[in-house]
Amino acid sequence: MADEQAADVLIIGAGLIGATLAAALGSAGLRVTVIDRVAGPAQVAPTFDGRTTAIAHGSQRALEAIGVWPAIAPHAEPILDIRISDGRLDPAGGPAPVSRLHLHFDHRQAGREGEPAAPMGHIVENRHIRVALFRRLETLPSVRVLAPADVATTVRSEDDARVALADGRKIRATLLVSAEGRGGALREQAGIRLLRADYPQTALVVTAEHELPHRGVAQEKFLPAGPFAILPMTDDPDSGAHRSSIVWTEHTTLVPTLLRLPEAEFQHEFVRRFGEHLGAVKAVGPRFSYPLSVQAAEHFTATRLALVGDAAHSIHPIAGQGWNLGLRDAAALAEVVADAYRLGLDIGHASVLADYERWRRVDSLSMIGATDTLNRLFSNDLAPLRVVRDVGLAAVNRLPPLRRFFMRHAMGLVGDLPRLIRGEAL
Numbered sequence: 001m002a003d004e005q006a007a008d009v010l011i012i013g014a015g016l017i018g019a020t021l022a023a024a025l026g027s028a029g030l031r032v033t034v035i036d037r038v039a040g041p042a043q044v045a046p047t048f049d050g051r052t053t054a055i056a057h058g059s060q061r062a063l064e065a066i067g068v069w070p071a072i073a074p075h076a077e078p079i080l081d082i083r084i085s086d087g088r089l090d091p092a093g094g095p096a097p098v099s100r101l102h103l104h105f106d107h108r109q110a111g112r113e114g115e116p117a118a119p120m121g122h123i124v125e126n127r128h129i130r131v132a133l134f135r136r137l138e139t140l141p142s143v144r145v146l147a148p149a150d151v152a153t154t155v156r157s158e159d160d161a162r163v164a165l166a167d168g169r170k171i172r173a174t175l176l177v178s179a180e181g182r183g184g185a186l187r188e189q190a191g192i193r194l195l196r197a198d199y200p201q202t203a204l205v206v207t208a209e210h211e212l213p214h215r216g217v218a219q220e221k222f223l224p225a226g227p228f229a230i231l232p233m234t235d236d237p238d239s240g241a242h243r244s245s246i247v248w249t250e251h252t253t254l255v256p257t258l259l260r261l262p263e264a265e266f267q268h269e270f271v272r273r274f275g276e277h278l279g280a281v282k283a284v285g286p287r288f289s290y291p292l293s294v295q296a297a298e299h300f301t302a303t304r305l306a307l308v309g310d311a312a313h314s315i316h317p318i319a320g321q322g323w324n325l326g327l328r329d330a331a332a333l334a335e336v337v338a339d340a341y342r343l344g345l346d347i348g349h350a351s352v353l354a355d356y357e358r359w360r361r362v363d364s365l366s367m368i369g370a371t372d373t374l375n376r377l378f379s380n381d382l383a384p385l386r387v388v389r390d391v392g393l394a395a396v397n398r399l400p401p402l403r404r405f406f407m408r409h410a411m412g413l414v415g416d417l418p419r420l421i422r423g424e425a426l
Contacts, residue, residue: 003170007033007144008347009337010163010173012186014043014147016053016126017309017326018179019133023066024334026140028426030341033171035163036147040134049126050205050288052231052245054079054218054320056121058412059327061423067139071132077234078119080107080216082410086389087221087228088381089272103393109400110407120411123218123231123245154189161304161348175337175348176305182295184311190302196295199375201226202255203317204248205288206270207233209241211279220318221273222378222389225250227318228273246283247317248273249379255289292316294372300360301353306333313364316371318378324412325367331418332359338426363415 009025011018014036022034042048055063055076063069085102108117137143150166154176161176178186187194214232221228226249233243248270250258258269270283296313300306309326336355340347378389396402408414412421419426 003168004162005033005169005171007031007171007173008341009033009175009177010035010161010171011177011179012036012151012163013179013181013311014038014040014134014145015179015181015309016129016133016323017330018177019130019137020063020066020068020327021177021179021308021330021334022143022145023068023133023136023140024062024330024420024426025337026137026143027066028334028338028341029142030338030347032140032143033173034137034143034145034147035149035151035165035171036145037150039148040130040145044127044130044134046127047286049130050207050286051126051247051290052123052233053126053129053323054121054123054231055129056321056324056410056412057118058417058421059324060122062327062331062418062420065420065423065425066136068132068136071135072122072124072129075128075234076122076124077232078216079121079123079218079232080119081105081218082120082407083217083219084393085219085221086378086386086393087223089223093268093272103397103403105403105407105410107407109404110411119216120407123233125233125245151185154186156190156302156304158303173348174304174346177333178305178307178311179309181310182293182314184307186305187297187307187311190305192302192307193298194295195298196293199292199294199316200252201249201292201375201379202252203290203292204246204250204255204258205290206246206248206283207285208244208246208270208274208281209236209284210244210281211242212277213242214244214278221275223249223273224379224381225254226375226379229317229320230274231320242278244278246270246274247320249292249317252291259287259289294368296365296368300329300357300364301350303350304348306353306356308333312360313368315368316375318371318375319410321367321371321410325364328363328412328418328421329360331420332356334420334426335418359416359418 082105219230229247231245308329
């Protein structure tokens with residue numbers, strides 16, 4: 001049809017994972033169209049997404065390989081150490097005491113012999129990642145971004161996928177990708193069953209300014225309601241204040257009250273959980289909240305369709321690995337598609353998509369199981385479990401080989417890694 005545009009890959013969703021996949025495929029020369037309901041400028045506004053992302057070392061390699069990392073690096077704070085501790089709130093209302101039983105990861109102990117020490121990851125505000133991705137897409141001649149744009153209809157067949165937009169434009173693609181997030185419409189239209197459980201928890205996300213520098217140390221305190229993560233950020237570019245990003249997991253029933261608290265009362269509850277290890281501290285800026293759940297699609301593919309990121313799976317943020325898990329989806333899908341493309345094969349054929357699903361299922365399900373188990377084990381104040389937790393943390397801390405394995409896993413360097421995660425070009 002004369003008014004129908006053609007693409008090798010059509011990606012629905014220009015979020016962090018969808019845009020990364022587009023950059024990877026566009027760097028390999030494929031014709032890519034990306035559709036999103038939200039315009040680019042709105043997606044990079046400070047009020048659009050208040051979260052930060054923990055970019056594991058392996059994910060950083062992938063971003064370097066597709067030409068995105070140089071624009072992110074000035075806004076990225078290295079994670080040099082990670083301290084994990086079991087804690088509880090002071091019943092008298094004072095700051096949370098620091099537990100003497102903890103697990104400490106030091107980036108200098110994570111590498112193989114002869115490897116230079118590298119940060120375990122970096123903390124970056126999501127808006128800076130979005131800006132870097134959009135700028136990279138603008139430099140790729142084979143990539144088109146249509147935003148804002150609404151999908152009206154999608155039709156998938158054994159031969160191709162056809163999408164009609166609400167404004168009348170039509171696109172035909174060899175492969176359709178859902179990067180729509182947890183509520184993916186394409187997954188539902190394909191009849192892919194979703195396994196889902198809601199946690200009785202909500203994540204509060206705020207930024208903290210503190211008197212003392214964090215020195216690149218990320219902390220995760222396991223409090224009875226859930227983990228309280230303190231993630232090192234770059235200093236404020238205007239004031240020079242030391243900053244950390246806070247992911248505060250709380251009982252869902254209490255979150256509306258916390259969000260409405262007057263400033264002084266909110267600061268009191270915040271300091272109770274943060275503690276005094278970085279001197280005087282206060283929460284600054286808006287308060288964001290995100291309900292927590294775990295979900296997994298029964299299949300990651302269907303006819304001419306692949307799911308990536310939260311459209312395929314979502315996990316508890318307890319280990320900060322959700323985005324890295326989705327990035328490995330994008331890297332694996334980009335690799336199997338680019339390899340098929342270079343061989344002149346049908347990139348949307350069932351055999352190509354089967355390779356992607358086999359590759360990603362074990363990693364995804366194991367991460368879902370691990371984060372769910374950790375959350376259930378640590379998000380309580382039962383005395384017997386507290387003993388088990390404290391003994392476990394102390395034991396791992398005293399076993400360097402086991403501690404190093406967990407560090408490399410957190411860095412995204414364990415398993416059957418796609419070429420991009422290894423820092424190699426497609």
